[in-house]
Amino acid sequence: MEQPLTLHSWPKAIVHIDADAFFAACEQAIHPELRGKPVVTGKERGIVAAASYEAKAKGITRGIRLFEVKKICPEAIILPSDYETYSLFSIRMFAILRRFSPDVEEYSIDEAFVDLTGLRRLYQGSYGKIAQQIQETIEKELGITVSIGVSVTKVLAKVASQTRKPRGLTVIPGTDIHLFLKDLPIEEVWGIGPNTAALLQKFGIRTALDFARSSEAFVKKYFSKPYQEVWHELNGRSVYPVVPETKNDYQSISKTKTFTPPTDQKDFLFAQMARNLENACTKARRYELVARRLFLYMRRQDFNDFGVEIRLTRPTAYPMELLEALREGFQQIYRPGTLYRATGVVLSGLIPVSSLQFGLFDDRVQIERIVQVYRVIDGLAEKFGKHTVHHGASHSVELHAQHEGERGDIPTRKRELFKGENKRQRLGLPVLSVPV
């Protein structure tokens, strides 16, 4: 059965907000001495995660390696990414947006959609004017700049925000859509990746306008649902709603860690794996989820992954109960003499703990004991930082980290900026309660 598409009869006003060089901008906002200077983040992984506009002006782009950065721009300031701080900026940005409209979708750490439909009268100005107020408020209060796109659909609002950066403000009225799509390469449209672009090329479609102007029959014949939706959106018919719910559910939770140099040291690799498992489980418990499957893998030097999936006899989010399975899985995939560059863990088949029932043969006393232990561990982590208590299995990771001096020069000024806020409150997370 064909699902009818929800088409809205009058045009919506959707805004896309995209922070400019977000990570680098946060660093410059916190450290005034970095303003006006080429700043790059991504030290911990050896490639550029974000580059300030001063760095971009010198030719530094996302993804290039740090030794190249040093060649191109020796004066560049290279910092490790500090996600915790960036999250705080992110939360504040979303809070500002909610002052303008309740319909805010937190799309990623540095992007959001806001539905302003119907708010013109309230603000006594055009949607463009409201967007401008949003832009100014963020800059004034957070010290970072954003680029904004305004249009009648999410896809078009995204197109608009990409048009001018940094500090851009672009409005695409329904009547001018073609002007903006005519020179836009199809692969730059949100939702069209390299594979689909290549297929479209075969039909002679190169620009977003070529695609938008294709017939519905053609689009339905050759493309699946997501692409049909993009096609409608490019034509100004809104099918993607702005979804205001904040994330409180996951299909899967994964944790991976890459290390240099690659190694075949068994103990070290297993410790990394165990640490990933702890991290993934901690996150699962925070969202009160338990996993039915555990997938673990190791990435070889050639970037091929080898892993196994383990079906758990009882859903859980407690490493203690998973360590045995982890060890077995690890034995299956580990090959001595092979160099690995990363290990990873995925918890999937996630269901709410509340839906759990005790099996006939489960040892309830034992289970409750485990729950108690982790309640204490989570409490300590809350107060004193993560991994205050960790498994013996992952302890050698700790030693390794000290050795490497990881995260040695994390900025400390954020404490001043955000003092008085407990981390969980700052991140807007529910306080953990483990049902027994």
Add this chain to the structure above:
DNA sequence: TCTGGGGTCCTAGGACCC
């Protein structure tokens, strides 16, 4: 785009049931 870390949704096909 030479490769970090974390996600989502869609489709097809098989297993199984009535």
Add this chain to the structure above:
DNA sequence: TCTGGGGTCCTAGGACCC
């Protein structure tokens, strides 16, 4: 025993996103 029709659940793999 054969046959038809229809439904649900699950999984693997692909494609895409930041």
